[in-house]
Amino acid sequence: MxxxxxxxxxxxxxxxxxxxxxxxxxxxxxxxxxxxxxxxxxxxxxxxxxxxxxxxxxxxxxxxxxxxxxxxxxxxxxxxxxxxxxxxxxxxxxxxxxxxxxxxxxxxxxxxxxxxxxxxxxxxxxxxxxxxxxxxxxxxxxxxxxxxxxxxxxxxxxxxxxxxxxxxxxxxxxPESARPLYHAALTHGANHLMTLVADCAEALRGAGVANPERVLAPLLGAALDNALRHGDRALTGPVARGDTGTVAKHLAVLADRAPGTLDAYRALARRTADRAESAGLLPADRATDVRTTLDED
The missing domain is CATH 3.40.50.720 (NAD(P)-binding Rossmann-like Domain)
Structure with a gap:
């Protein structure tokens, strides 16, 4: 029994x-x-x-x-x-x-x-x-x-x-005292992720991609999985590599074709540079070059 x-x-x-x-x-x-x-x-x-x-x-x-x-x-x-x-x-x-x-x-x-x-x-x-x-x-x-x-x-x-x-x-x-930070973290992750994905899909449509969701789903799914499994060590892309020429091209095309996304791109790229530098992926001099590029009009 x-x-x-x-x-x-x-x-x-x-x-x-x-x-x-x-x-x-x-x-x-x-x-x-x-x-x-x-x-x-x-x-x-x-x-x-x-x-x-x-x-x-x-x-x-x-x-x-x-x-x-x-x-x-x-x-x-x-x-x-x-x-x-x-x-x-x-x-x-x-x-x-x-x-x-x-x-x-x-x-x-x-x-x-x-x-x-x-x-x-x-x-x-x-x-x-x-x-x-x-x-x-x-x-x-x-x-x-x-x-x-x-x-x-x-x-x-x-x-x-x-x-x-x-x-x-x-x-x-x-704990009661941690509740605001707890909620801010979840909001930043979930709500802003949805905004980020929507902005990416909109930019892809502007690039002539008829079904951006099919392009984004495997890429973003893998990125999320890698981030949760490996943290900052999973960072990839032009900012983490210090590829300032590519970053400059991104800024120019976004200013022209997707201006509503430009400020968010700059802010997240700066944060990515900080995390990549702290993780040892991006040397200090290249991190400085990335930040300088991001600050240029």
Whole structure:
């Protein structure tokens, strides 16, 4: 007979059915919990709720929170403090509840009013980009969650890690004080990568390449894999080689054909030169030549 302890079944209330909240609600359901209610405003949110949380009642946020053991707050960062204050003011949050938000930039300080009434408070941020589609529920299993609880609250830390493990993901502890840097790093990597890729695809179209995604996919996939495996030692290209003639040609053609990309190219090339020099790939004199080239109009 299997003697493995089973997690307690929780009634989870999801506020709201955005791209993240609807997916995490579905992930909690798959883990054996029950989503008791969800809030949704707008046609897109209602469609997500219907697709990912079928047959779950759609209620106002205070009613969602009042009927839940686990309250999942999946609202934009700037709305979070006011929402928590409002739920406390209406008596919707109480001692013994688990109150979780999924904001990357904020820690548990944003949940202070809930903690004051006795709720166990957690920040659980999935390091993943979401579309709100059903396939995201599977992607959750492959991602890492940044877990933050109050300093010294071992029970809260353990509960947060257990919730993440239950849905099949990996937990990493992020102290409250490190939360802004943690989120800045993820934003710089994920969001700016998407901008970079879009700029590259646009420039390729300008060069007459009909399907730039087919050209970029293997190249960028290999570059990402090499960067994660080998770090700065994997740097290649004209900047890492100190090939200033090629860099100068790039600057000229971008200024003429893709001026919106020029400043980003300069900034990233400077950063690449710094990293290549620090890694011992680019001699100091060539690094200086690269920087001088990048600074020329």
């Amino acid at each position: 299997d003697a493995t302890p089973r997690p307690a079944r929780l009634a989870a209330g999801v506020i709201s059915a955005g791209r993240v909240g609807s997916v995490l609600g579905a992930a909690l359901t798959r883990a054996g919990h029950a989503v008791s209610a969800v809030s949704a405003v707008g046609a897109a949110s209602l469609r997500r709720a219907d697709a990912l949380l079928p047959d779950v009642p759609v209620l106002p946020p205070p009613d969602v929170a009042a009927g839940a053991d686990l309250v999942l707050l999946a609202v934009p960062d700037d709305e979070l403090p006011g929402l928590v204050r409002g739920l406390v003011a209406t008596g919707s949050l109480r001692a013994g509840q688990i109150v979780v938000h999924v904001s990357g930039a904020q820690g548990v300080a944003a949940l202070a009013p809930a903690a004051e009434v006795g709720a166990l408070c957690l920040a659980l941020h999935p390091a993943m980009t979401f579309t709100g589609r059903p396939e995201d529920v599977d992607r959750v299993r492959a991602c890492t969650f940044g877990v933050t609880a109050a300093d010294g609250d071992d029970i809260a830390w353990s509960v947060g890690e257990a919730l993440v493990v239950e849905i099949g993901a990996e937990a990493v502890r992020v």
